[in-house]
Amino acid sequence: MLDLLITHASLADGRTGMSVAVQDGRIVEVTEGLQAPAHQTLDAAGQLLSPPFCDPHFHMDATLRLREQADPADR
């Protein structure tokens, strides 16, 4: 059984109706219309599934000290 199956997703390269199957922390299949048993299935119709955003030039500065509220990780 798959860990996660995302169905009907649009991808950034223009493909639509795509299923993305996940097992053990990795993508195991990207194909159109796949239906398979999964612990979690998510219908992404009308939504874009993007690869992660990456920032190759970044200064944290004040962002490091930004606290919206008391964070348990600060203690």
Added chain:
Amino acid sequence: MSKLIPLIAEAGVSAVANPLINITLQGRHDTYPKRRGMTRVPELMAAGVTVAFGHDCVMDPWYSLGSGDMLEVAHMGLHVAQMTSQAGMRQCFDAVTVNAAKVMGLTGHGIEAGRDASFVLLQARDPIEAIRLRATRLKVWRKRQLLAETPPSQAALSLAGRLAVATFMPVRG
């Protein structure tokens, strides 16, 4: 620069432009018309150089208006570089996703079999709409772990005889 670009491509050197801070700082002391302070992004891309966009400053003395939003970076980069063709806008989306991952050597990046189960579900139908709306990142996963969730964005309208909600995503087809 035009002589350098083919050499940059041949050497396999990548380029990272930082459109938010570039347009804020560069050309500041020019008289009008002011120069746009970003490197030659479309020209470098056309020559085969991998070009990515960075946020650079997020909240620091040079630039304090950031929120770490790479769609905002792509949005600004697109405008500064005047990359408003359909292909150009998609290239700007690549500049904050696949190109940036390539610059950093992230081999597990991408939505393909065998790659990490790391991806972002956006309230948008394609990369251009994602940039246009700085679309809500509905869910963010890293190696299968769900890291963040945000409810869909929609405005509730109170206008007689009009739609009750607006998402700024016109009907297609």
